[in-house]
Amino acid sequence: xxxxxxxxxxxxxxxxxxxxxxxxxxxxxxxxxxxxxxxxxxxxxxxxxxxxxxxxxxxxxxxxxxxxxxxxxxxxxxxxxxxxxxxxxxxxxxxxxxxxxxxxxxxxxxxxxxxxxxxxxx
Numbered sequence: 001x002x003x004x005x006x007x008x009x010x011x012x013x014x015x016x017x018x019x020x021x022x023x024x025x026x027x028x029x030x031x032x033x034x035x036x037x038x039x040x041x042x043x044x045x046x047x048x049x050x051x052x053x054x055x056x057x058x059x060x061x062x063x064x065x066x067x068x069x070x071x072x073x074x075x076x077x078x079x080x081x082x083x084x085x086x087x088x089x090x091x092x093x094x095x096x097x098x099x100x101x102x103x104x105x106x107x108x109x110x111x112x113x114x115x116x117x118x119x120x121x122x
Contacts, residue, residue, distance in 0.1 A: 001028070013061075014046055014060060015049060015055070015057070015063070017051055018049070018065050019066050020068075034048060064076060068099075068100075069100035087100070087113055087114065
């Protein structure tokens with residue numbers, strides 16, 4: 001979500017696609033009182049949609065939230081033009097990050113590591 005907001009802040013026409021089964025998009029839309037449009041939402045110029053959206057708008061960037069990178073979501077990750085793995089340093093995130101790295105092997109990708117929260121450094 002932060003990456004989508006950043007791209008929008010520099011003038012990109014961007015869409016966030018929830019391509020997982022978490023259901024977080026609906027909760028986020030309700031919390032921020034996003035405007036419902038067709039089968040998605042709009043908020044501060046960003047399109048927030050599910051994987052089955054019928055939106056035909058051409059975007060500069062489409063960010064797919066695959067949830068956890070695993071055998072099921074790997075195909076979607078590999079089919080992207082620019083691959084960026086976004087992760088964090090929270091204890092519950094690190095095992096999924098390590099598993100994702102093993103799945104990626106020699107695959108070419110970029111990484112954004114969010115260091116919000118606690119760290120091991122004082």
